[in-house]
Amino acid sequence: MILVRPLPHTTVETVLPYNCSKVKEVQQLHERYGSDISDADITGQPLEAPYSDIDNDTLGLFNTFDDVFIERNEEDDHLPLPLCDARSILSHCRLNVNSPLPIWILTDGSDLKKTVLLSSESDGEFISRSWAWDHGCSSDITLDSLLAKHVQFSNKPLHQATCHVKCSFDVCKVLTEDSSSIQSSTTLHASWTKLSLEPPLLHRSTEIKLHTRVRIGHGRKGLLFIWRQISLLNEYIDLLSKLASDNLYAVPVLNLPSSKSVLDCLGTAADVSTLHSRIHKILKEPIKGFNSVNCDKKLEQVIEQYSLKDKPGTDLTDRLWLLFIECSTYQELSGCIKELFIELNKKNGPVPFLNSSNISRLGSVLQREGGIHDPLECLVEIGLEKLKKEMLLIFSKAQIAAGYNLNVPNLPNFSEVSSSDWLPFTKKWHTWLCQVHCAVEILCNIQEALALPNNGMFSIAANILKVYTGKESPVQNYSGIIENPVMEINTIIPVKSVEKDVTNKSPEEWVLTLTTSTDIQKFQSVFYRTMKNPFPCLESDLIDDDCDTTSTTFSRWFEFHSISEMFCV
Known part of the structure; x- marks a missing residue:
């Protein structure tokens, strides 16, 4: 062999x-x-x-x-x-x-x-x-001794040789909570053509590439909360897919996936009141207004602020999502939705705050348009709507990327989708959430490793979003992330952004390549130093x-x- x-x-x-x-x-x-x-x-x-x-x-x-x-x-x-x-x-x-x-x-x-x-x-x-x-x-x-070795080996003067130098710096390595594997790692790869031991930061040939690897689904606080909601949505969609493939209808006693992992992230004491009474309470809660721009806060801090239960600008369907996922059976979920409309019919005033861009059928019904076909489909739709809105809000408030960089799917509202197209349509939205979440986790780790301000992340964010939300995205569905949770990015980064990370630092690897060529011969010397x-x-x-x-x-x-x-x- x-x-x-x-x-x-x-x-x-x-x-x-x-x-x-x-x-x-x-x-x-x-x-x-x-x-x-x-x-x-x-x-x-x-x-x-x-x-x-x-x-x-x-x-x-x-x-x-x-x-x-x-x-x-x-x-x-x-x-x-x-x-x-x-x-x-x-x-x-x-x-x-x-x-x-x-x-x-x-x-x-x-x-x-x-x-x-x-x-x-x-x-x-x-x-x-x-x-x-x-x-x-x-x-x-020394550098002089390396050059002398190549001259002796090739028997040609040094000025006939071409030079290429590269080195790598391990900036940051973070372990998972149980220390069993690497959660994230960030490495800088520098290359240049000037004869120099250290990267000549002002030389035109100097180029620095950023390489970051992140194990998706192990983030902290807000990141973990968003990921667990994406995972719960996947369980709901899988259940609906199974029912559709078997030509079955949901029965009242059908058990729904557990939402315990999502609710644990909220960190609040369990509400012992009934779901029906809490629906009445939600309809009376005031809506918190938006704060000023959060460009002074790091991306992960903005995520925590705008993914909380009582985040600013919370849509009515967002609050209902966090309530409805507590339902353990199909019958309980159906009862909660019925109770919602009973309470709304009792109100004489306008419907509580509802975002005009709400894509869910429940949002349309609350605005007196259309109807609801299936309670579980309704739950999936308001979950997708909540996370879609949060992703857009996070990037907008952090001012770390333009809206067009996110490549938001240009799809109609759920009320305009036929029942036969509902599952493929839903999976497109879910896949996009997976793609953006992977990009967000990578960005958070890069910002933490390099200590960059939000305005220093703009070009990096644009490149990462282009890779992860584009047609050739490494994320094609949720199961792909589960099978291979380690996502990575290689992208060029401005030299000024990482000057402190490569100056007067010992690289993990350093490689000098000298090449001298004639018409009939080629001499190459590589000098390699490694930790x-x-x-x-x-x-x-x-x-x-x-x-x-x-x-x-x-x-x-x-x-x-x-x-x-x-x-x-």
């Missing part, structure tokens, strides 16, 4: 043979080479190689290696090969295996130069040989005795060289 994955810092896939701890069968390799190659198995888990700042999916490619088939064991460990065996395999592959992919072999670093990677590749025009050396925890490496061990070897095998691994500045240096030469005919 041969495993294929992208070459570090490129999009080129590679073949990665290496030793493994369990050998199923080794026949002709031992007979051919007569060495310790009998312990070699070219299978195992995908190699986590250096020079890479993104995770790539591994593709499995089954192939025979000189008629030797070895069963893959998922628990096999990576065991580097001796340098002599690695060279033998490379020679054999190039002579006998017509692979269009580069072949990389992990080596044990037992030679004087501590070689840890060996590679060979041919593309029909050029033959390339590559290798990497481990310099351990060297502290005397993490990039190889699957035992840490004790790689770390020098005098290396202080407890220091926050602990890092290892690796040196990579590649020479490509044109075929001579």
Whole structure:
């Protein structure tokens, strides 16, 4: 078996043979080479190689290696090969295996130069040989020494070389409440073409990308409250979908999904009065007016303010949503809606505050238009209306994005939708809420990590909303978030916005690439410094005795060289 994955810092896939701890069968390799190659198995888990700042999916490619088939064991460990065996395999592959992919072999670093990677590749025009050396925890490496190494390797003057530098800074990492996994992480990736150890912030080539990963559904307070309402809506919609697919009608004793997780977020004492008496109370409650613009408050603070039970500008149907979800059966829900209209008929005055943009059929009925077909459908509609209005209100009050950035679905009111189209129509609204919520959670984590004011988030918010509410959104439905709750964004960020996060800071990774080319040759040197061990070897095998691994500045240096030469005919 041969495993294929992208070459570090490129999009080129590679073949990665290496030793493994369990050998199923080794026949002709031992007979051919007569060495310790009998312990070699070219299978195992995908190699986590250096020079890479993104995770790539591994593709499995089954192939025979000189008629030797070895069963893959998922628990096999990576065991580097001796340098002599690695060279033998490379020679054999190039002579006998017509692979269009580069072949990389992990080596044990037992030679004087501590070689840890060996590679060979041919593309029909050029033959390339590559290798990497481990310099351990060297502290005397300077930029001048790196440049001198490339000049010596290429035997060409430095001015003929092109330069590219990149580095990454881990800004923030937040664990979930039980500390079992990462809730969110924010990393800055800087790149530039000027010869400099640190990012030259004023240089025109300097570019900084923001990479944030967030586990959706684990937010705090207002974020969690909104997410749990979205989840409850999904349960209601699933129940209605099941009834529709089975051609069934809701019966009075039908149990409704529990709303306990939503009600727990309100943090108020349980109201022991009956639902019917509370309907009467809701109709008499005054409406709180809106406050002034909240641009001085962070996004998460605005969310908490405008997602509360008694938030400013609360629509009547918003209050009814939080009451009706307490119903445990279909019969109880039907009774509450009937009681609502009984109380309204008793009132001589106007209907309590109702937003003119209310899309629910209940909103239309309260304005003396249309009727209600199904109580559970009514409940779903007022829930969608509440969350839609809150999302728009939050962005408006925080002044963090324009309304058009949210890509609100251009759909008619529910009163204009036929019964056959109701479910697809409802799911479109629900999917949009899921998309915007993911964007909001990402934005809150970015703002907290980078300590940016709302007006410094405008371009970031526009990019994130474009990705998450656009046609190619990574969120296509609620179940997709449940299956893969980790959402991420990669976006360019103004250098000035993160100047404090990259100045006089030690990067987790730093990579200098120098390339010198002629018509028939290409020399490339990559100098890589990392805070993490990039190889699957035992840490004790790689770390020098005098290396202080407890220091926050602990890092290892690796040196990579590649020479490509044109075929001579």
